[in-house]
Amino acid sequence: MSQHYGTIAFTDAVREAQKHYGSDAFYTSRTMRARAIAGPDPLTEDVREFLSERDGFYLASVSQTGWPYVQFRGGPVGFIRVLDDHTLGWADFQGNLQYISTGNVTADDRVALFAMDYPHRRRLKIFGHARITTVEEDAALVESLTVPEYDAVVERAVVVSVEAFDWNCQQHITPRFSAAELEPRLAALRDEVASLRRENEELRRRGAAG
Template structure:
């Protein structure tokens, strides 16, 4: 578990609950001042984020209410710009602008990205810069689809890989088709092997 994550998530009240339920000692080593990890995305994190077709994003309003929104697109919609920066094109939806409004007030954001097929989950914390710069929006927008209204650039402060224990296994349509194709190929191979075995046995008994 990375230190940068613990520095943000393990507030005094959280530490009190850890103490109360007996996990404080196990997590104490994560808060060691000698550790400086969990803020820069590595190859594993970059590949994982680039492959996602959707993430859950949380912001907080000026009245203190959290707001969670799903942001999705074709795999690759979430761009890894460098080890500390990711971004995505923000398209027009129902025009409520709740996330955008929240981010104008408080630029902090939390993201959960999930791979249900492989039961992997990555949590991110960062600060957002909203941009309408045409060059940046074009970079994030990609070549297909509608024109984005703005670009969302996220400077990563911390990340953490979550325990997979309670993640249900779910497949997208494309993942399901690949799995069905794999099973069909496997069945066809077994049928060929069985046919060859049966033919050999017949020849031996003839």
């Protein structure tokens, strides 16, 4: 948990829940210490490395009616970029044309990101403020976040000023593997099967010849 995560996440209602379930002493002490330190929290090296390996994450925004909205954003590995110690961004690819997240952040720029590493059962939560940048507003920024080899229409860039983050508990995360993550092991199995088939054919040939 970064220094200021608790000052954002632990509202009065949350602290009441922590008190009820017995975790308030631990979290209150950390939150009180953080209040005396100027924010926002800088992104650490492990966060940078973790984000560089992701091919997707969940983005939560808040609508003008107060409803939360969660959207999955995906792309090639590393499409989410750390721009500096307090900023990250990504190219916003064209999707279903609803533009709910885009509209939400123009009215309330507060967002939360939830990034998962299912094979290693790791997850990262990030609080920040998002802004939308179009090609007309900053062509160089949008270009810098574009992934040339990825076949997708880039409509805009999203830049998030990070306030705080937290590494979440790995309990109850079911390991899952993408096709790309499974491919090295599947390739080895295919090679082994092919070798066994060749060996079997050779044994059959020798048996027929004998």
